[in-house]
Amino acid sequence: MSNDDNPHVVRSAIWREDAEPDNPFAARAAYCRGYDVYGDMLGQARWVEMLYLLFMPEPPTAVQTELLESLALALANPGPREASVHAAMCGGVCGSTAASSLMAALAVGAGQLGGAREVYTAATAWANCGTNLAAWQEWLANTGELPGGIWPAPEHPPGFDPHGLSTATPVKQTLACLAGYGAGPSLPWLQHHLPDIEAAAGRPLSLSGVAAAALADLGFNPEQSEMLYLLLRLPGAAAHALEQRPLGYKKFPFGSVELENSSEAQSA
Amino acid sequence: MNGPDLLNEHVGVLKSRMGTFYPGSHVIYRGQNLHEDLKDMDWLALYLFGITGRRFSQAQLRLMSAIWSYTSYPDVRLWNNRVAALAGSTRSTGTLGMAAALAVSEASIYGGPPMLRAVEFFSRCRAQLAQGESLDNCIREELAKHRNIGGYGRPLVNSDERIQPLLILAAELSLDNGAFLKLAIDVEDKLLHGRWRMRMNYAALVAALGLDLGLNSQELYLFVFPVFLAGMPPGYIEAGSRPEGTLYPLPCDHILYDGQAERTWPKSKSNRGL
Secondary structure, rough: OHHHHOOOEEEEEOEEEEEOOOOEEEEEEEEEEOOOHHHHHHOOOOOHHHHHHHHHHOOOOOHHHHHHHHHHHHOOOOOOOHHHHHHHHHHHHOOHHHHHHHHHEEEEEOOOOHHHHHHHHHHHHHHHHHOOOHHHHHHHOOOOOOOOOOOOOOOOOEOOOOOOOOOOOOHHHHHHHHHHOOOOHHHHHHOOHHHHHHHHHOOOOOOHHHHHHHHHOOOOHHHHHHHHHHOOHHHHHHHHHHHHHHHOOOOOOOOOEEOOOOOOOOOO | OOOHHHHHHHHOEEEEEEEEEEEEOEEEOOOOOOOOOOOOOOOOHHHHHHHHHHOHHOOOOOHHHHHHHHHOOOOOOOHHHHHHHHHHHOOOHHHHHHHHHHHHHHOOOHHHHHHHHHHHHHHHHHHHHHOOOOOOHHHHHHHHHHOOOEOOOOOOOOOOOOOHHHHHHHOOOOOOOHHHHHHHHHHHHHHHHHOOOOEEHHHHHHHHHHHHHOOOOOHHHHHOOOOHHHHHHHHHHHHHHHHOOOOOOOOHHEEEEEEOOOEEOOOHHHOOOO
């Protein structure tokens, strides 16, 4: 039976492996998009180049590499106030497994408030509206009509901060830095039209909005953008989960609950 | 109130109608004392009370329990179950395996999403029928919009072995008289006798029975979350009892590669585009 007819094969345009002569289950060489990963790329290629190559058919240009590297740095740690990192720390403080802390960060960081689904939706807007201000204004006026399904209805324009009063300094710094690479039209256009876009959204831009523009300029589609955003925010979640572990739950805020509409209306 | 003022209002304090626990004393669960008022509730009843705030009859709970049981298949070929079993094969923990497998169960071709599409379709369909629209038109509109109907047709085979047992049980419990179940069966009848040849699958039946039990879409969505769970531990256990790494091992030549031919990594960035 040729492998074309073999129902047990995995099909891939990304990865190929040659077996060691003595063991069909051990790779002698592994190729990513045709490049010998361990024989040629290792020691020469940067991590973000490999990351890009896994998602794209060709390696990034030098400018794309710099942009992705800076985006990765900007997203690496959302910080301990962010919900996805808070979730990871909940695993850390009580000694839950390492993977559960990351799964917690992924689950909480997957949503539509600063999370990967928000980036997906914003990236869809970049794909549809491009650098057309009128199209953006129309899209922002109708974001409440996005389909529901398993995702709760969006409660704010994707890529913008629902609780913000003005564009946060790190957001402006990130936008300025990333737009400076000139890797695509989205970031420079966003920087130039920021007041108009924020006026249309009625909210200040958030880091997720900058990320969506950067990922669009890198050529990623919305699905790829969603995945990369999930991946790139994990380092901070991991570090903060580990940091909390020796401190333990007693030094982690527990909060308090006040019951409403109950005879038990005392504070726990 | 909005912006930072709204956030400030919530710093460190949660105002809850759902409950809280008083360490060393007692627990309030939706206004009830968990260890006194609810101590005789079984787990499924409590789970549903948590989701809906309502109590269900024994017959209703029996039906909902069966909805879970009848789709708990200990077959690790099924994609979500395979995640649990792969965790066993790689000697990961059971909880990680089960949790990841449950997360994967939220798929576009099975699990909650097709059921939610069926819920949405049935609800819209009933409203349209009440306004004099024909069922044929409802079905045609849905097919024109999505090319399929959530809860009809199935990824592997068209027939669904879970339908008859659940319908028989619903009849035994006298829970088969609801308007949504009748609609679901009418839709299947139209689809079977039209040119589409699609049978109702479990998602549509669960959606219809759930709607007839008075659950809304969010309540149904949360209720079905563990629907495949009981099928997962057997695969994890069995994979863990086999030699490690022997669940569906793939030799190198089982990657059927159809990408770029072998090439050399550029030595310098200047070769690549600036």
